[in-house]
Every structure is written in structure tokens, then in C-alpha cells.
Amino acid sequence: MSTSDDGRFGDPEAPRSLEARLRALGEELAVPAPPPADVARAVRARLQDGRAARSRARWRPSPRVAAAVVAALMAVLLGATPQGRAAVVSVLRFAGVEIDVGGAGPLPTRAPGPLPSERRVTLEEARRTVRFPIVVPAVLGEPVDVRIADGGRVVTLRWPGIRLDEFDGTLGVVWHKELGGPWPEQVSAVGGWWIRQPHGVSYVPSGGGTPREERAAGPTLIWQHGLVGLRLEGPDDRAEAVRIALSVR
């Protein structure tokens, strides 16, 4: 029995092989699809709407939450006291990441842009350049893309669908995040935090300064390995993110 690609170029009079029959059958299967231009418009609208993937299913604020957010924003706009505002927006600072919880507006619409003076390097080059030890999750293997940015302050490793930022987690704020509730979940397995909802993230350049424009980020795991701060974005599932985090070497 053969599983080779026979039948396609054979004698047309010969009995057709099962594989050729399957291909012919596939060509007759009616699959309705909307006009591609309509799909392109719909996708574009959703991207511009700043809604991250699955936002409809997992992150549509209930009317009560939406009302609370509106009320909170109104309080700020109407000149509520600083104490009043602090009650609305809680700040979590951890491993170089500052997270504002509770005061987020709509998700930003920007797609990920490059970090300051970002350039592509090899893993070896990155290891020689930056001052902190770079770790790699064993379960993901060699990254397909390695970038260093902002004078070696941040290293970004990428695998298909996964992004891991590594940075010195002891010297001030590197990332600023804004989210509506709920509060991030503490992940004791890695001593970090899991942000399960899409949220806005911006990079805070070295020496302070104005944060870069906000972009939308998906669910993210933040933790610290030694002195290195890490943020892992890509896995939508907390268990999967933790499995990756636990395998860093």
C-alpha cells in the first residue's frame, strides 16, 4: 500500500487511486465563504476597535463593570480628591512592571511597535551585550527571533505566537500596564502575577521620561528569575504560561 502522491499525473484512463478520488471529492465540497473584501473590512474594524482576540468571548465588561468604570472616570473628570482617585486605581509594582488596576479606559488600538533603538541580534550576541543573564524556557527551545533594545535594557525573545521580554527587574519601572479589573492573580509557582485579560502596555524608557505609546497586550505572566524581570505574552492559558516559566534555564 502506498501513501505517495500518486494519481495526480497518472494516465487519466487508469482507475483513479483513493488519494486522487479524495482530492477530486475535496474540489466538489461546497464551502460558503463571504467575499474576501468583506472579511478584510470586518477584521480591520476589529483591529481598529482595539479589541484583542477573544475579547468578545472573554473580556466584555458586564454593564455593571462598565457603569463602575464610567463612574470612576466621571469622578476623576469632576475633580475628585486624590484620595478618591487612589481608591479607584490601585497600583501594583513588581519586578520592573507597574500595573494600574481599575482606571483603564478602552484598550489601545496600536499594534506592537519596536522599542527604542531595537535591533535584531543572535542569542550569543545578546548574551554578550546585556548586563543581566538571559534565560531561555527549555520547553520552547531556541527562540526564532532575538532583539535587544534601549542600550541592552530589554531583550525580547520570540517563538511563533509567543513573546518573552527580559529586563533588569531591580532598577525602576520598565513597563507600565493599565487594566480594568479583575486584579492580577498571584502565581505562587513562579512567584509572579498572571494578568488574564487583554490590557494596555507601554514601555517606560530608561531614565524615566514619557512612556511610549500604549499598545494592546494579551494575557501576560510576569515574574522574576534572579534579578531578571520577565514578561511572557502569547499563551492564553495560565497553566501553559506557568509551564513555560518554570522551564527557564
Place this chain on the structure above:
Amino acid sequence: MDDDEAVTRALAGDLDAYEVLVTRYSAVAHRTASLLGAGDEAEDVVQEAFVKAFRHLGGFRRGSSFRPWLLRIVANETHDLTRSRGRRSDLTVRLSGVREPYGPDDPEGAAVDADGKARLLAAVRALPEREREVVVCRYFLQLSEAETAEVLGVRLGTVKSRTFRALRRLREEVGDEHL
């Protein structure tokens, strides 16, 4: 604009360039979602997949082929959908111009199914899910073995062995001869 240029521009936030990719791969994405079991929800799955692909474009390995990378996201979305519905991912498509369903209770169906297509489709539907997915990718979507492996997220050897088992099962069911 070729795929690589479109990806480069889209990575820089150019939504026009991304529209080019969406338009180019919309049909095959719908076909993939639908044949892998998304059924009526193929349109939602495809939109979701394109939005997600844009978000994760940074993870696309430059210089490799965009199509199987995208179709893997479509396949994963389809998989998540069927799992979240707690149902088996059925092959719900219809054969154009062929009377269905074919079954033992439907002797007339057999009479009009002169070339055995409905019978073959019924046999594909009855395959175990993992084997059916490989048949869908290899023959209905006409992907290569390597593309099939990428789309389904399995090793090349797994694609080969599942194809082998699926074809053996189909032969037992419908024979290997031209009807």
C-alpha cells in the same frame, strides 16, 4: 505586494498591508475552518484568527510561508471552538450536486451516488478525528505533508502515519477501485 512585504508593513502597524493578506487568504481560511469542523461558525473563527494573527505577527518566522502559519491559527481557533461547545468537530459540509445523506436506510441515495462520492465523504466523516483532520488537510485542502504538520501542530512522521491509517480505513470502507 508579496507576503513578506505585506508582513513587514503590517508589523509596522500598516493596516492596509494587513488587509492585503486577509483578502488573499480569506477563502482558504474559511475552507480550513469549515472543513475542520467550525460549521456555521467558520466566519467567526476566521475573523478571530485574523485578529489573533495580527497580534502575534511578531512571532511569525520571517522568510517562512505565511499560509500554513495562518492556517495553524485557524485550526487552533476551530479546535478551541469545538472544544468549548463540548462537541466533536464534525465535517458538516455538503457535496454540491450529490444527493445526501448516504446510508443504509437510504437505498435511493446509493442509486444516485454513481461515482461513490457521497459514500466516500461519509467514510471520511466516520474517521477518528485525528485521522480525519489529516485527510482534510492533505486531500481536501491539498496541503503538503510539511504544511499539514505545521497546521495541525504535529510532527511530520505523525502526519505520515495518520495518513497511512486513514487511507487504510477508507479502503476497507469504500475499496480502492474506481467505481
